[in-house]
Amino acid sequence: MSYMTINNRRVAFTNERNVLSVIRKSGIDLPTFCYHSELSTYGACRMCVVEDERGRIFASCSEVPRDGMVIYTNTPRLQHHRRMIIELLLASHCRDCTTCAKNGVCTLQKLSRQLGITEVRFENNKKQLPLDTSSECVIRDPNKCILCGDCVRTCEEIQGLGILDFAFRGSRMQVMPAFNRDLAQTDCVGCGQCRAVCPTGAISIKQDVAPVWAALADRNIRVVAQIAPAVRVAVGDKFGIKKGENTLGRLAAALRRIGFDEVYDTNFGADLTVMEESKELVERLKSGENLSLFTSCCPAWVKFCENRYPQFRRNISSCKSPQEMFGALIKEEARMNAAKAAENGEENVKKTVVVSIMPCTAKKAEIRRPEHFTEGEQDVDYVLTTTEITRMIQEAGIDLSQVKPESLDMPFGLASGAGAIFGVTGGVTEAVLRRLVGSNREEDLEAISFTGIRGVDGIKEAQIELGGRTVKIAVVNGLHCAKIILDRMEAGEAHYDFVEVMACKRGCIAGGGQPVPIGPRTKKARLEGIYKIDNMAQIRLSNENPIVASVYDGILKGKEHKLLHNE
Numbered sequence: 213m214s215y216m217t218i219n220n221r222r223v224a225f226t227n228e229r230n231v232l233s234v235i236r237k238s239g240i241d242l243p244t245f246c247y248h249s250e251l252s253t254y255g256a257c258r259m260c261v262v263e264d265e266r267g268r269i270f271a272s273c274s275e276v277p278r279d280g281m282v283i284y285t286n287t288p289r290l291q292h293h294r295r296m297i298i299e300l301l302l303a304s305h306c307r308d309c310t311t312c313a314k315n316g317v318c319t320l321q322k323l324s325r326q327l328g329i330t331e332v333r334f335e336n337n338k339k340q341l342p343l344d345t346s347s348e349c350v351i352r353d354p355n356k357c358i359l360c361g362d363c364v365r366t367c368e369e370i371q372g373l374g375i376l377d378f379a380f381r382g383s384r385m386q387v388m389p390a391f392n393r394d395l396a397q398t399d400c401v402g403c404g405q406c407r408a409v410c411p412t413g414a415i416s417i418k419q420d421v422a423p424v425w426a427a428l429a430d431r432n433i434r435v436v437a438q439i440a441p442a443v444r445v446a447v448g449d450k451f452g453i454k455k456g457e458n459t460l461g462r463l464a465a466a467l468r469r470i471g472f473d474e475v476y477d478t479n480f481g482a483d484l485t486v487m488e489e490s491k492e493l494v495e496r497l498k499s500g501e502n503l504s505l506f507t508s509c510c511p512a513w514v515k516f517c518e519n520r521y522p523q524f525r526r527n528i529s530s531c532k533s534p535q536e537m538f539g540a541l542i543k544e545e546a547r548m549n550a551a552k553a554a555e556n557g558e559e560n561v562k563k564t565v566v567v568s569i570m571p572c573t574a575k576k577a578e579i580r581r582p583e584h585f586t587e588g589e590q591d592v593d594y595v596l597t598t599t600e601i602t603r604m605i606q607e608a609g610i611d612l613s614q615v616k617p618e619s620l621d622m623p624f625g626l627a628s629g630a631g632a633i634f635g636v637t638g639g640v641t642e643a644v645l646r647r648l649v650g651s652n653r654e655e656d657l658e659a660i661s662f663t664g665i666r667g668v669d670g671i672k673e674a675q676i677e678l679g680g681r682t683v684k685i686a687v688v689n690g691l692h693c694a695k696i697i698l699d700r701m702e703a704g705e706a707h708y709d710f711v712e713v714m715a716c717k718r719g720c721i722a723g724g725g726q727p728v729p730i731g732p733r734t735k736k737a738r739l740e741g742i743y744k745i746d747n748m749a750q751i752r753l754s755n756e757n758p759i760v761a762s763v764y765d766g767i768l769k770g771k772e773h774k775l776l777h778n779e
Contacts, residue, residue, distance in 0.1 A: 214279035219286070231272040231283065232260050240285055243294065243323050245411050246360040247273045249732070250717070251369055254361050259294055259323070263287050295327050303334035304383075305412070306355040312413040317728060319411035320358060341386075346394035348580060349402030349573040350415055350724070357387050357414040363406035370717060372692035373516075375400045387414075399519045401691070403512040403715040404573030404724015417573055417725055420594045421604055427565045427594075428471035434546075434562040437467050438538050440478040442571040442635035442720035443598045445741035449727040449734070450602045451612040456737030458745055461617025463569075463601075468618065470608045476624040478568065479631030481538030482643070484763075485509065486630055486754035488531045488776050489640075490647040493710055497681065502526050504686075504701070504708045507640050508778070509533045511578035512715035516691050521698050527711075530779040532591075534634060535568045535575060536584050538624070539591035540775040542566050545767055547587070565593045569601050571635070571723035574715065583778040597725025623759045629749030635742045637689035637719035638665040638672065641712045646753050648678055657752060668718050668739070671697060673708075689714045 213224050216231075218238050225234045230253065235242050245257035255274040262272045265282040269289065284290070301320060309315055344352040361378070364387060368374045375398050379386050389398045407415040427433050444460040453459060464475045493505050508514055508529040517524055532540065546564035553561045568575060572595075578584065579592040596604070605612055619625065630646050633639030645660045646652075664674040665685065670693035674685045686708045688694045694713045700706040716722050721738035722730050751757055768775060 214277070216277060216279070216281040216283065218283055225277050228277055231262065231275040231277050231281070234277050235262070235272060235283075235285060242272065242285055243326065244273065245319060245323075245358060246362060248362060248365075248409060251362070251365045251409075254365065257358075257360055258297055261290055261293055263290055269293070291327070294323075295329060298324055298327055298329050299332055299334070301358050302329065302332045303336055304338045305336070305358065306353070307332075307336070312356070313416035313419075314356075314410075314413035318413065338383075344394050345418070346396035347400060347402060347418065348396075348577040349400075349418055350395070350404055350407050351418050352395060353414050353416070354386055354388065356412045358412055359385055359387065360411060361387070362409040362411065363387060363415055366405050366409050370690050370692055371401075371403060371405060371715065372690075372695040373399060373401070376406065399516075401512040401515040401519070401715060402574040402577045402724075403691070405716060406724075407573065408722070408724050408726070408728055408730060417597050417599055418576060419600060420576070420596055421600050424567055424594050424596060424604070427567075432560070432562055434473045434564045435471065435567060436474045436476065436542050436564060437472045437567050437569060438476045438478045438481065438535060438542075439463060440535065440568070440570045440572075440635065440720065441482070441632045441742060441745070442723060442726070442738070443569050443601070444745075445635070445721065445738045446571065446598050446726045447602055448612060450606075453613050454737075455734055456739075456741030456744075458741060459612065461619065462612050462615045464620050465615045465618040466605050466608075466610050466612055467601075469610055469615075470604060472567070474621045476538070476542075477620055477627045477631070478534050478538055478570075479627030479634070480624045480757075480759065481534030481536075481541070482631035482634045483628050483754035483757050483760050484537045484541070484776060485531055485534045485634075485640075486643045486647050487760065487764075488537075488772070489529055490644045492529055492531060493644065494648070497678075497683070497709060504711045505529055507710075507712045509634065509640055510574070510714045511572070511581075512574040513691065513694065513713040515574070515577070516694065516715065517698075517713075520695070521702075523702070524698060530777045532584065532776055532778055533575075533578065534631070535570065535595075536578065536591050537776050539566045539568070539579075539584075540586050541624070541763065541767060543586060543589055543591055544771065544775055548767065566591070568592050568595045569598070570595050571598050571720045571726045572716075573597060573724040575725075586775065597723075599725055599727055602727060623762070626751075626757060626759045628751040628754050628757050629746035630752060630754045632745040632749065633742055635720045636739055637668065637714050637717075638687045638712065639719065639742070641665045641674075641685055641687050641710065643754060644710070645676060647755055649676075650753075650755075652752050652756065665712075668735075670717070683709045685709065686711045688712065689719055690717045691715050 223238045243259045246254045255271045260272045341354040448459040506528045575595045630643035672687040
């Protein structure tokens with residue numbers, strides 16, 4: 213073990229990769245803009261500068277810790293440098309903070325307060341640049357960019373896309389897609405991970421709050437909400453609720469207070485997905501056609517495959533995602549009820565609007581794909597991210613922490629634990645394997661979870677015996693890792709029967725629409741929260757959900773493929 217002295221205190225360190233990590237380990241939260249532990253070191257913002265005993269100033273994020281180092285983190289020189297950096301950033305930054313989407317959670321705003329910046333002595337002479345609103349998922353505002361490069365490195369290193377990069381030099385430098393194209397003209401998949409790491413409002417979620425408020429106010433509209441599994445362990449972050457706590461009951465109550473007519477669980481849609489996808493896997497294993505079978509729950513992954521690896525398009529499951537299955541089910545129920553009402557001579561039947569509450573920005577684009585219209589009607593009308601529904605609850609003056617939990621509506625409020633684990637990487641695979649193994653004994657469920665499909669590694673490989681055959685599985689999170697797997701498969705170096713891909717690292721719990729910041733403790737709490745929901749569920753297998761069986765015998769009878777599949 214080695215030691216360094218930080219602010220006259222001796223601090224031990226072992227395998228920390230930089231001085232900044234040792235400083236934070238010692239209990240000092242040194243400010244940064246451009247440092248993320250899962251990204252390469254960039255060292256551009258210079259906020260984490262420290263001073264050694266000889267007066268040398270250097271960025272702690274890019275300095276390797278050495279035994280015997282003596283450093284200081286808050287000398288007058290360092291204070292002066294940090295304040296000057298913030299002031300210069302503010303001088304060339306849009307200052308409409310009160311109307312900014314990032315107001316209250318902006319790192320630039322936070323550090324300005326922390327460092328006591330009360331005025332900006334320099335005039336902002338930067339030319340106002342147009343916003344890029346072309347994407348259905350996010351908005352890019354170059355006037356709020358501080359050139360930290362977080363979005364650039366995330367898009368390249370985590371997602372393997374490289375949509376964003378630096379252009380021009382000096383005071384003219386900007387972050388943009390190649391040739392300053394709109395995001396909609398690029399291979400952007402709408403995952404929103406650039407937004408999740410952006411410290412300011414330079415990249416924000418494209419809002420659908422206003423049209424949802426309008427629908428809620430219309431007495432001729434029946435507004436139905438569905439809540440994704442990852443939302444319930446994240447929405448409490450902004451209300452002082454313990455991180456990772458299941459707030460589904462509180463959220464259901466709050467949604468009713470702001471006007472939603474019915475509140476259901478996307479986990480029910482996930483149960484339907486398990487039924488259809490497990491059936492599809494068995495059919496492909498028997499026929500040997502179009503293997504591997506790729507999951508289709510993540511729209512960012514589907515778009516990535518279509519854009520970059522079209523030769524694998526036939527391998528993607530024909531199943532709709534859980535939100536789309538549920539939307540199609542609700543709309544079909546509405547059509548059936550409208551037909552009955554017409555037979556009985558009833559008039560003024562309410563129009564049904566389905567609102568999905570999702571952790572994902574890419575879901576906003578998914579609902580507008582042509583295959584997600586049934587009989588000319590959009591299956592899901594609007595997608596609100598966790599961040600947007602948080603805003604709506606706050607706008608209504610509701611404190612979620614003080615709301616008494618309520619149950620979901622029936623019949624679609626009952627779901628299995630298998631549906632809940634769709635919110636984490638490996639969850640879809642585990643749910644499908646539970647269905648195929650067909651046992652709800654605790655030891656059998658544990659055996660599936662111990663195959664290697666759980667955990668947060670970018671690529672996980674496992675195999676399981678099904679029907680006398682060894683089924684090879686890959687579980688991937690992060691599109692850069694998906695690229696690695698697809699390249700290996702294309703080269704004939706690897707073969708899998710079933711491949712689950714989620715675009716966001718760790719899965720939906722860290723989706724692009726979730727509340728930020730999402731640090732290591734937050735991610736861990738959300739992960740544990742999802743598995744706790746599963747462990748506490750009375751039903752652990754999707755096929756044991758009695759409502760699923762009744763739906764197949766009722767609304768879905770003879771329409772399974774039409775409503776639950778894309779092809």
